[in-house]
Amino acid sequence: MKAPSSINRLFVKLLLGFWLCSSLIIAFVGILPFLQQSHDQQPLSHKQEQLLKRVAKHFIEEPELLKDSRTLKKLNRHRAPDGKFLKFYILDDESRVINHRKVPRTFREFLLLSEDHKEPISHQFRTELIFGPYKFIAGEREYRVYSRIADNHPKPWFFFFNDNKLLTIIIAMMLSGMLCGLLAWNLGKPLRSLKQSSNALAEGDLSSRVDSKVANRGDEIGELAQAFNSMADAIETMIHNQQRLMGDISHELRTPLTRLQLSLALARKKEQSSIEIERIGYEAEQLEDLISELLTLSRVTISNNENLVHLELAESLSQVLDDAEFEAEQQQKQLDIDIPESISLDHYPKSLSRAIENVLRNAIRYADSAVSIHAIQERQNVLITISDNGPGIDDAELEEVFKPFYRPDSARDRESGGWGLGLAITHAAIKLNQGHISASNLKPQGLKVLITLPVKMKGQ
Numbered sequence: 001m002k003a004p005s006s007i008n009r010l011f012v013k014l015l016l017g018f019w020l021c022s023s024l025i026i027a028f029v030g031i032l033p034f035l036q037q038s039h040d041q042q043p044l045s046h047k048q049e050q051l052l053k054r055v056a057k058h059f060i061e062e063p064e065l066l067k068d069s070r071t072l073k074k075l076n077r078h079r080a081p082d083g084k085f086l087k088f089y090i091l092d093d094e095s096r097v098i099n100h101r102k103v104p105r106t107f108r109e110f111l112l113l114s115e116d117h118k119e120p121i122s123h124q125f126r127t128e129l130i131f132g133p134y135k136f137i138a139g140e141r142e143y144r145v146y147s148r149i150a151d152n153h154p155k156p157w158f159f160f161f162n163d164n165k166l167l168t169i170i171i172a173m174m175l176s177g178m179l180c181g182l183l184a185w186n187l188g189k190p191l192r193s194l195k196q197s198s199n200a201l202a203e204g205d206l207s208s209r210v211d212s213k214v215a216n217r218g219d220e221i222g223e224l225a226q227a228f229n230s231m232a233d234a235i236e237t238m239i240h241n242q243q244r245l246m247g248d249i250s251h252e253l254r255t256p257l258t259r260l261q262l263s264l265a266l267a268r269k270k271e272q273s274s275i276e277i278e279r280i281g282y283e284a285e286q287l288e289d290l291i292s293e294l295l296t297l298s299r300v301t302i303s304n305n306e307n308l309v310h311l312e313l314a315e316s317l318s319q320v321l322d323d324a325e326f327e328a329e330q331q332q333k334q335l336d337i338d339i340p341e342s343i344s345l346d347h348y349p350k351s352l353s354r355a356i357e358n359v360l361r362n363a364i365r366y367a368d369s370a371v372s373i374h375a376i377q378e379r380q381n382v383l384i385t386i387s388d389n390g391p392g393i394d395d396a397e398l399e400e401v402f403k404p405f406y407r408p409d410s411a412r413d414r415e416s417g418g419w420g421l422g423l424a425i426t427h428a429a430i431k432l433n434q435g436h437i438s439a440s441n442l443k444p445q446g447l448k449v450l451i452t453l454p455v456k457m458k459g460q
Contacts, residue, residue, distance in 0.1 A: 021179040025172050041113070044120035044131055052134035052145050055088055063139035066090070072099035089146040091133070106130065107148060124151070190214040190221045194228060204431065206236040260284050306348040308457065313375055313382065314339045316349045320357045321373075328364050328371060335364070336372040343377050346457040347433050355429035355437075358422040359386045359449050366390035366447070380455050387448040392441040401439060402427035434458060 055075065058065070065071040075088040089107060090099050097103050110123050110130040122131035132146030193214050200208035209232055210225040217225070264281050314321075321337055328335035356373075363371045367388035375384045393401060402423050430437045435453040442448050 017183040018180065021176060021183065024179075025176050041124075042122050044122055048122060048131045048147070049120070049134065051086075052088075052132060052147060055147075056134050056136035056138075056143070056145050059090075059138045059143070060136050066098065066138060066143070075099055084149055084151065087148045089132075089148065091144045091146070093142045104148075107146070110146070127151075187221070190217060190225065194221075194225055197228065197232075201232055201235070206232070206239060208232065257284060257287055261288070306350055308346055308348060310344060310346050311349060312341055312344045313347075313384075314341050314343070316347065316353055317356055320353050320360065323357070324360045324364060324371075324373075327361065331364060333364060333367055334370045336370070336374075339373065339375040340377075343375055343382055345382050345453055345455045347453065348429075351429035351432050352453075355426040355433075355451070356384070356386075358426045359451075362422065363388040363390070363447070363449075368445075377455065382453045382455060384451040384453070385448060386451075387442060387446060389442075389446040392445055392447045393439065395441060398439045398441070402437065 072090070075090075088099070089097055089103070092098055095111075106125045106128060107130060109125075110132075113123055114121055114133065120132055120134065122129060127150060128148055129151040130146060130148045133144035135142060135144050137143070190210075194210050197208045197210045209229050215222055215225040215229060260280075261284050264277060264284065267277055268281075317339065321339075325335055325337075360371070360373060363386050367390045369389060371386075371388045373384070373386045375382060377383075427437055430451055430453070433453055434457050435451060437449065437451050439447060439449050
């Protein structure tokens with residue numbers, strides 16, 4: 001029984017992943033206005049306060065100047081130390097601007113902002129800086145003085161998003177999609193690996209396992225990968241044991257079979273021949289052939305002792321092709337061979353020759369008049385095609401014919417004898433050479449067998 005904490009690990013990953021993704025986007029978009037406000041608004045600096053104080057002192061000493069329009073106009077001719085023009089705004093106790101008829105929108109916004117602060121502040125707008133107020137009393141009335149200067153301080157790059165809301169939303173959606181896509185990829189990649197391993201195992205690759213990186217994950221996907229690998233190990237062991245048992249039984253059967261054949265030979269030598277003895281002799285020969293086929297299948301499947309070589313295909317198949325030409329000639333059938341000498345590949349010569357021989361002899365046996373074997377190289381694969389103009393096989397049986405002891409009940413039936421092991425041996429030999437074999441019917445009649453072999457074997 002697993003601990004409760006391990007049950008929802010994948011759920012927690014999904015929850016935290018999507019929650020963090022959405023939270024980060026929302027936090028980034030939501031915090032921008034506060035960052036910009038804290039950047040734009042600052043407490044009144046000492047220099048700014050002294051500037052406003054000098055202007056206020058002038059009116060405190062001579063209150064009547066507040067009613068002199070010429071003096072009030074002169075306030076807009078001041079220059080800052082850096083040469084920029086300074087504008088001052090004086091408000092009376094009724095919050096009326098007494099030295100300007102028109103007030104810019106930015107100044108009105110600043111008045112609203114400053115009302116929310118107990119202390120004087122400065123605020124950086126896009127193209128100007130406004131600061132104040134400095135309060136003073138002149139002629140028994142309270143006044144406030146503000147200053148405005150054209151100033152365009154550079155802002156941090158991320159404030160661009162706060163000024164472009166629509167673009168910010170689009171970028172946020174794209175970023176959210178990327179983060180969610182990354183999370184989905186992180187979850188989907190191990191599942192794809194598990195699927196590929198499952199398909200490979202289903203196609204007969206008993207060595208297929210899920211990658212250790214996936215199996216070592218600390219969530220349910222990792223546990224599933226470990227369970228799959230354990231299952232694959234058990235299946236591989238079971239099948240290998242079954243194949244080994246078949247080989248062992250076949251080998252052990254040869255001992256009593258040899259004794260039986262020896263007894264038959266002695267009986268014939270003593271002229272004790274009869275129909276029954278001849279029948280026993282025939283069946284013993286059939287049994288000998290069956291055991292030989294089983295041992296061949298066992299060797300190809302689990303105990304291959306050949307050395308891998310890189311050799312020309314035509315050279316490896318030369319003896320098989322010579323024998324096939326002779327057999328076709330004896331049956332008055334035409335055999336067309338087209339295997340370029342330039343084709344070479346990694347392979348096990350004996351097993352590959354046995355595989356091609358089985359298919360080619362079947363084609364000659366069932367062909368009406370013509371058989372062909374062609375080979376071409378396409379990129380990193382060699383394609384070998386063996387076709388005949390015989391009766392073919394039912395479509396439903398095309399995949400079954402490569403299984404041990406399967407003999408089709410269609411046109412290529414049991415009249416030939418045999419035990420359905422020839423194509424099984426071929427399939428095992430092609431698999432040993434890391435290739436693939438398939439069969440398909442031709443129109444109007446005939447059968448084509450396609451063998452695909454890699455030029456360079458993986459893992460070699």
